[in-house]
Structures are given as C-alpha cells and as structure tokens.
Amino acid sequence: MPSNTTIDLSKIPTRTLFDGGQIPCIGMGTFGSDRFTPEQVSEAVAGAIRCGYRLFDCAAVYGNEDKIGRVFAAAMADGTVRREELFVTSKVWNDMHGRGDVLISLAQTLKDLQLEYIDAFFVHWPFPNYHAPGCDGDSRNPDSVPFSPERFLATWRQMEKLVDAGLVRYIGMSNMTIPKLEVVLPHCRIQPALIEMELHPCFQQRELYEYCVGKGIQPVGFCPIGSPTRPDRDKTPDDVADIETPEVQAIAKAHNVHPAVICLKWAVQRGQIPIPFSVHEAEYLSNLRCTTEDPLTAAEMETLAGAERNCRLIKGQVFLWEGAKGWEDLWDLNGIITR
Numbered sequence: 001m002p003s004n005t006t007i008d009l010s011k012i013p014t015r016t017l018f019d020g021g022q023i024p025c026i027g028m029g030t031f032g033s034d035r036f037t038p039e040q041v042s043e044a045v046a047g048a049i050r051c052g053y054r055l056f057d058c059a060a061v062y063g064n065e066d067k068i069g070r071v072f073a074a075a076m077a078d079g080t081v082r083r084e085e086l087f088v089t090s091k092v093w094n095d096m097h098g099r100g101d102v103l104i105s106l107a108q109t110l111k112d113l114q115l116e117y118i119d120a121f122f123v124h125w126p127f128p129n130y131h132a133p134g135c136d137g138d139s140r141n142p143d144s145v146p147f148s149p150e151r152f153l154a155t156w157r158q159m160e161k162l163v164d165a166g167l168v169r170y171i172g173m174s175n176m177t178i179p180k181l182e183v184v185l186p187h188c189r190i191q192p193a194l195i196e197m198e199l200h201p202c203f204q205q206r207e208l209y210e211y212c213v214g215k216g217i218q219p220v221g222f223c224p225i226g227s228p229t230r231p232d233r234d235k236t237p238d239d240v241a242d243i244e245t246p247e248v249q250a251i252a253k254a255h256n257v258h259p260a261v262i263c264l265k266w267a268v269q270r271g272q273i274p275i276p277f278s279v280h281e282a283e284y285l286s287n288l289r290c291t292t293e294d295p296l297t298a299a300e301m302e303t304l305a306g307a308e309r310n311c312r313l314i315k316g317q318v319f320l321w322e323g324a325k326g327w328e329d330l331w332d333l334n335g336i337i338t339r
C-alpha cells in the first residue's frame with residue numbers, strides 16, 4: 001500500500017509517443033534558476049523519485065546535472081527505481097550547435113547524469129545564440145543570429161545520429177513556432193517525438209498545440225503554473241499570474257486545493273505533459289497526486305479554456321540579434337525571419 005508520501009504508480013496516466021512508447025503524463029522540472037542551489041534541486045529529485053515521479057526534465061544549462069546524476073545512481077543502486085522505469089530528458093544548449101558539438105554535449109550530460117542513454121534529448125532553442133547564465137534581460141550578444149533552417153537542420157542531423165547510436169531514445173525540439181516547424185519537419189529523417197513549449201492557462205498556444213498533436217508530436221508544457229516565482233528580469237508589467245486569475249481561483253476553491261494544482265489538472269486533462277518545478281515536498285507531492293484523483297469537470301475545463309490571456313512569460317529577449325525589433329521576432333509574430 002502506498003504511504004501518504006507515495007503515489008500509486010499504476011494510477012498515474014501515461015501518454016503514447018508516435019512509435020507506441022510510453023511516457024508519464026507529468027514530470028518534474030529541474031531549473032532552480034537563481035533561487036535554488038543544485039543541491040536543493042537534486043534533493044527534490046531524490047524525494048520525487050521516492051514519491052513516484054518517473055519523468056525528469058533536465059538540461060545542461062541548468063548547471064545541476066552532475067548532482068542529479070548522483071541521485072539517479074543512488075536510487076537505482078538501492079532499488080528505489082530501475083533505469084527502464086525512468087524517463088530522463090536533457091537539452092543541448094545554444095553554444096553547442098556546431099558540427100560535432102551535439103555529441104560532445106550529450107557525452108557530458110550522460111557522464112553527469114551517470115546514465116548510458118537518455119530517453120529524450122531536445123534542441124533547447126532553435127538559435128545558436130549564447131548568453132551568459134543569469135545575465136541581465138537587456139544584454140545582447142553581438143554574435144547572435146536569426147533562425148536559419150540550414151543551420152538548424154545541421155544540428156538536427158547530429159541529433160538523429162544520437163538515436164542511430166542508441167545513446168538517445170527520442171529527440172525533441174523546444175521553443176519552436178509553426179512557421180519554423182513547417183520549414184524543418186519535411187526534412188527530418190527522424191521526427192521529433194516531443195516539443196517543449198510554454199503552456200499554462202493564460203498562454204495555451206492553441207494553434208501550435210493542435211499543430212503538434214496533428215503531426216503525432218507530444219507537447220510538453222513548461223512553466224505550467226505560470227512560473228510565479230521567476231526572477232524579476234523575466235517579468236514585465238503586463239504579465240498575468242495564472243494562479244491569481246478568477247477562473248483558476250474559483251475552481252481551486254471548489255476542489256479545495258492550491259490554484260497551482262488546478263493549472264496542472266487542466267494541463268494533464270488537456271493532453272500536454274506539464275513539468276512543474278518545486279523543491280518543497282508537499283508541493284511536488286500534491287502536483288503528482290492531482291493526476292490520480294478528483295478530475296476537473298467538462299464545465300471547469302471549458303472555463304479554463306476561457307482563461308487564455310495570450311500571456312507569454314518566457315520572451316527570450318536575451319537571444320535577440322542585432323537589428324531585431326523586439327522579442328516578437330523570436331516567435332515569428334511579424335513573419336518568419338531567416339538568415
């Protein structure tokens with residue numbers, strides 16, 4: 001019998017990927033930003049494995065894969081979890097898109113995570129534009145460039161080779177748009193199984209979401225709670241806090257849960273895979289448990305569909321190139337810009 005800090009794994013829904021492979025319907029994010037140390041994040045990963053999380057969203061740029069790797073190794077050594085039960089993802093950072101660099105990046109990630117393969121490897125951003133971690137939102141790198149289909153596909157070819165080599169089960173993209181996907185998907189020998197995108201009640205990206213589902217690509221939703229405690233450099237005065245909207249608050253009251261939990265129930269019932277972050281056991285436990293009990297009604301899902309505010313939180317302005325008009329250019333809102 002599961003204790004009150006362990007969820008019955010058989011009750012956690014899974015999603016089916018394009019080839020029939022299974023992935024949990026929810027995962028844990030591991031980006032501590034500048035609020036939590038790698039030790040705090042990896043301790044949370046250890047606790048999350050114990051309570052039943054099996055999907056972990058990692059990335060080289062989060063600067064904590066070595067600490068998380070120790071946790072994975074210990075959990076497998078003491079029999080808490082078997083490797084094949086875990087679904088571990090990571091991402092190649094923007095400064096590692098060059099020829100041969102993707103393999104080098106993966107090799108470091110495998111070493112750090114202490115794994116022989118990872119389940120999914122993402123291209124973190126579709127640009128090779130580097131910015132120093134934690135840098136100011138207004139800072140620009142003069143070497144930054146707009147999207148180039150040829151450059152992106154050269155990176156994708158390296159990703160495909162990792163699948164061929166058995167080092168990665170699936171490959172994915174992140175922070176893409178429909179115009180970019182239209183250009184690159186016809187040229188992918190191995191299609192992306194997953195695409196990470198910002199998804200929360202106030203930013204539902206309906207068109208992109210439907211487009212991916214229509215192509216057999218599973219959407220993974222980051223900032224699923226609306227990243228309420230993100231750094232000030234990532235906030236603008238127009239941003240809406242999902243957990244403070246009347247729609248989310250009223251439904252939270254009806255279910256007697258924190259509004260964060262409503263955002264996650266909505267995400268899972270809609271069909272994306274949310275990857276909420278928290279280092280607090282009570283929070284990450286309730287985030288997982290909410291996928292197994294007390295679902296939202298059809299009427300509540302409808303109400304939350306109406307919570308859309310077109311509020312993109314991660315605008316990505318630090319990746320802009322010289323001559324760009326504003327962050328909208330990264331998302332092709334004024335037409336696709338390529339060079």
Ligand SMILES: NC(=O)c1ccc[n+]([C@@H]2O[C@H](COP(=O)([O-])OP(=O)(O)OC[C@H]3O[C@@H](n4cnc5c(N)ncnc54)[C@H](OP(=O)(O)O)[C@@H]3O)[C@@H](O)[C@H]2O)c1
Pocket residue numbers: 028029030031032057058124174175196197221222223224225226227228229230258260261275276277278279280282283284286287314
């Ligand atoms: N692919 C990409 O480019 C990309 C971009 C951004 C993020 N991501 C991934 O997505 C993950 C999640 O994004 P995020 O951390 O920005 O946003 P988020 O998951 O929407 O928000 C996380 C915050 O929500 C609060 N929270 C979590 N569970 C809660 C609960 N049950 N009750 C109350 N508050 C709760 C926590 O605040 P407190 O800490 O104050 O408790 C936590 O710091 C990241 O960790 C990362 O893995 C990927």
